[in-house]
Amino acid sequence: MMKYLATLIANPSKADLDYRDVEEVKETLEQEGYTSSNPFWIESNVACDIPFTGSNIKQAKEHIKKCLTGSEIDIVVQPAKNRRKKILVADMDSTIVEGETLDELAGLIGLKKQVSEITKRAMRGEIDFKESLLERVSLLKGIPVTAMEETLQNITLTSGAIPLVRTMSFNGAYTVLLSGGFSYFTRAIAKLVGFDEGISNELVVKNGYLTGQVTEPILDSNAKLEKLRNISQTRNISITNAMAVGDGFNDIPMIVQSGIGISFRGKPAVDAKADASIRFGDLTSLLYVQGYKTKDFCY
Template sequence: MSLVATLISHPDRPAIDAQALARAAEALSAPQAPVLLAAGIAADIACEPDGAPQAIEARLREALAGIPVDVVVQEGEGRRKHLFLADMDSTMIGQECIDELADFVGAKALVAEITERAMRGEIAFEPALRERVMLLKGLPESIADEVVRERLTLTSGGPELVRTMRAHGAYSALVSGGFTLFTARIAEMVGFDEHHSNVLMVEDGRLTGEVAEPILGKEAKRANLERLRQARGLAASDTMAVGDGANDLAMLGEAGLGVAYRAKPAVAAAARMRVEHGDLTALLYAQGYSIKEIARG
């Protein structure tokens, strides 16, 4: 079994130069010549297994200390995935939608604190969501249009990630503990095949302060991954998922490649791959895609 070590930096801050590649090669067993996936941005180095992939990754990170590079070590075969699931808030977009809604009722700081604790796994997701949604009572449903238009930003590399995987036959789903008011819009903007999230209850055009049950939490995210995988007759190794919070852990653990993106510490520690420096195109380079294969808008 041969392994491939992939080094990835941010497209706007290329960091993979001759020095980085040499330091990486010194940390690997019988390294082959690097294969550049994107000049200065991403490279593969095939090597022999002299320990568990996670142990080799740790060695690489130590060797590359001070260089803003993400690393992942995997088997060379089967890297390209056929099913992709993604979290939305703080993953495919840069914000937490519920925090932005709370700003309209003067409760952003309070709600953001609860959100942070829930994403760190310090409190249970479901009751924390109900508590936050209660504070939104009375907001017009149409406020979602303003939030999407004025406050939300797509994460760098996200549209390219989804378009490229779909162009190569993969199926994609946006699975969020947020709300359909936003996932419907973001899924269309990014190019996902389907989306799943929670439903805010509305009466006479205004939020009632309630969320429809059952709440889509961490087990529902995992269940969606299993459902979509089984429907397509795929092995677990054919799947990839990305997220940042504690409610993503079950989904990330179920995926063939679970990726923690700018994640909370417990999530970063548990995920198979973590992205701390690159953008979402890192998930393409981890699959062995080259820059020439990336689908642009």
């Protein structure tokens, strides 16, 4: 029988995970034939591990979800072994930062609504990412480079981004911001947050203005996965020791292939493929998933 951990996580700003929720989940698992051990509180009222043994992790997850229906509690079920990962690959837009940088840039010339609609369709997987990117960037032709600085100044980091990256880095993980967005933003965000590396697309600039073109090859979903594999090989770390997090359709391949793939406030298609979905907590949830206590966080 495999040993698993069911980690229940509340939003730290609410801290509303109750011991009764934990006991209810424990009882449900036992009623369904699983053998559970004493719960371990990672952080009081925020995150708790319930160790259990069984043979069907998927069914266990469904039983727990039913048990907590109506609660704003995130559920992560994973093997107990090797929970702390040595690679982090993270999407940028709507994951490490709030919103979409390309949409915000388009907003400076009154095209946010038009561009954001294309973005939404691409993130839901309704249209090809590469085609959607080229279409959106073409609309930005003639924008001065200075507009990117203005956009950058208005970007807001997602709550928990800094402790997630810095805590994992401090504990020996290699952290990469892997974005289908643009290097002007990823360079700055990677440095600000503390990533070891930022990888993204490059906008073509001529005489201080955007040309409406992107340098090939374009970093799409397959390229993201290939980058993850390269990082794994170069660092000599198994891909099973990698954590991938994102929200959009183009993040699915790296999420599926990593040791644990997290959909962070993601689209339904991403939720369906990810090992776990974080809907209520912030990015520190990914630290609780790995067993880090709040006192271990780095800022």
